[in-house]
Amino acid sequence: MGRKRKHSESEAAATVEKEETAPERPPRTLFGFKKGAEDKKDNDDPHVPFFRNKEKVLITCTRRISYRYRHLMLSLVELLPHSKKDNKVESKGSKGAALSELVELKSCSSCLFFECRKGKDLYMWMAKCPNGPSVKFLVNAVHTMEELKLTGNHLKGSRPILTFSSNFDKTPHWQLLKELITQIFGTPKDHRKSKPYHDHVFVFSIADDHIWFRNYQISCPQGGVQKLDRGDLEKMTLIEVGPRFCLNPIKIFGGSFGGPTLYENPFYVSPNQIRSLEKRQKAGKYAKKVKAKTKRKMHELENPLEVDEFAGMWKE
Numbered sequence: 576m577g578r579k580r581k582h583s584e585s586e587a588a589a590t591v592e593k594e595e596t597a598p599e600r601p602p603r604t605l606f607g608f609k610k611g612a613e614d615k616k617d618n619d620d621p622h623v624p625f626f627r628n629k630e631k632v633l634i635t636c637t638r639r640i641s642y643r644y645r646h647l648m649l650s651l652v653e654l655l656p657h658s659k660k661d662n663k664v665e666s667k668g669s670k671g672a673a674l675s676e677l678v679e680l681k682s683c684s685s686c687l688f689f690e691c692r693k694g695k696d697l698y699m700w701m702a703k704c705p706n707g708p709s710v711k712f713l714v715n716a717v718h719t720m721e722e723l724k725l726t727g728n729h730l731k732g733s734r735p736i737l738t739f740s741s742n743f744d745k746t747p748h749w750q751l752l753k754e755l756i757t758q759i760f761g762t763p764k765d766h767r768k769s770k771p772y773h774d775h776v777f778v779f780s781i782a783d784d785h786i787w788f789r790n791y792q793i794s795c796p797q798g799g800v801q802k803l804d805r806g807d808l809e810k811m812t813l814i815e816v817g818p819r820f821c822l823n824p825i826k827i828f829g830g831s832f833g834g835p836t837l838y839e840n841p842f843y844v845s846p847n848q849i850r851s852l853e854k855r856q857k858a859g860k861y862a863k864k865v866k867a868k869t870k871r872k873m874h875e876l877e878n879p880l881e882v883d884e885f886a887g888m889w890k891e
Contacts, residue, residue, distance in 0.1 A: 628763035632658040633678050636689035638665060644697045646719040648689050650818045654790065655760065656732040656768040659683060671832030678704040685759045688832075689714075696846045699822065700832060701755055707830040708837065710755060712822040713846070715785070720817040727792040727814035729775040734762045735790075736773050742781040748827060748838040749781065756786075775816060784842055786822040791815050 634652050636645065640663070652660050659681050664670060678686050688700035697717065702709035737760060743753040760777055762769045778789040791813040827838040 630657060630685065630758060630761070630763050631681075631683040632685045632687055632759055633661060633681050633683040634658050634687045634689075635661045635664055635674075635677070637691055638663045639694065640689065640691040641694055643717060643719060643722075644689060644691055644714075646721060647697075647714075647717055647818055647820065650720050651687065653731060654735070655762065657762050657766050658687075664688075674702075675704050675831045678702075686831075687759065698825075701759055702831050703755070703758070704831045707828060707834055708751065708755070709828045709830065709832050709834075710752060711825045711828070712786075713825060713843070714820055715823060716787075716819065716821040718817065718819040723815075723817040723819065725815050725817050727775075727790075727794075727816035729792045729816060730770055732768055733770040733772060733774045734764070735760070735775050735777045736793075737761055737777050738779070740780040743779075748824075751827065751837075752786070752824065753779075776813065784823075784840070786824070788818075788820050788822065789815060790817060 632655060634648060634655070636648055640648075652658055661677065661681065664674060664677070674686060674688060678684075684704060686700065686702045686704055688702070690698040690700065692698065697714040699712045699714050700709060701712070737757055739753055739756075743749045756779060765771075774793050776791045776793060778787075778791060780787050780789075792815075794812045794814050796810055823843065824838075824840050825843050826836055826840070829835040829837050
């Protein structure tokens with residue numbers, strides 16, 4: 576039978592084991608790891624709630640979506656590490672209630688819904704669930720990352736810098752769209768799938784009452800061991816990565832995928848009206864040809880040619 580260890584020896588071994596282990600990690604906060612976070616929480620006002628950004632975005636689409644639009648959706652899934660992808664949804668009249676329930680089941684707070692109609696027209700819904708607001712866009716000028724083949728590249732999962740043009744601060748509906756885009760496209764800090772630094776930029780600019788989206792990589796010159804200063808922005812360059820698309824706002828609703836209309840675009844023309852106008856123009860060209868042909872025949876009947884006396888001379 577082995578000799579029992581004395582009480583003093585056991586205490587010395589315990590102290591050695593405690594010293595060999597790694598120091599305890601400080602609590603994780605919204606602004607990173609900070610020492611003395613518990614002391615600060617004790618000293619702060621208990622009535623002030625502690626904010627933590629837990630934004631999650633559900634990205635889904637309708638059935639029978641075309642391959643180009645599906646590639647655009649998958650590119651956005653890769654660009655947003657805080658997003659969740661789900662199965663396709665039937666585009667029926669009650670899709671709003673089904674999508675709101677689906678967002679709640681996936682424990683998300685926002686939704687990007689791609690709705691394809693007639694295999695040609697793509698509509699994008701941005702919605703905050705379950706209370707709203709929500710916006711319906713018509714997506715134009717779609718260029719996926721596979722089509723562009725640009726030279727830019729950035730790390731997957733890195734947090735983007737969101738930049739907006741000055742036009743977003745002029746009218747209330749653009750301010751609302753800016754806040755909605757910021758909450759959906761902005762990756763929360765310390766998200767488990769995101770990287771802790773910035774190496775690309777999301778650019779949202781307004782031109783002709785449309786929102787144009789571009790994605791650029793922040794490229795720094797590789798000059799050996801020497802590092803750039805924080806304020807030395809002139810040496811940094813932007814290289815486009817993709818994808819590209821243009822958003823034409825149609826309506827802003829007060830609820831999630833519906834509700835009272837807060838804003839309606841007066842300059843919006845649906846793609847069906849544009850196609851019908853093109854057909855009418857083509858039909859007008861054909862009608863002009865038929866009219867010119869009948870006019871020519873009537874002119875020939877009214878003005879017959881005189882009989883030529885030398886017409887049958889060489890037939891004999």
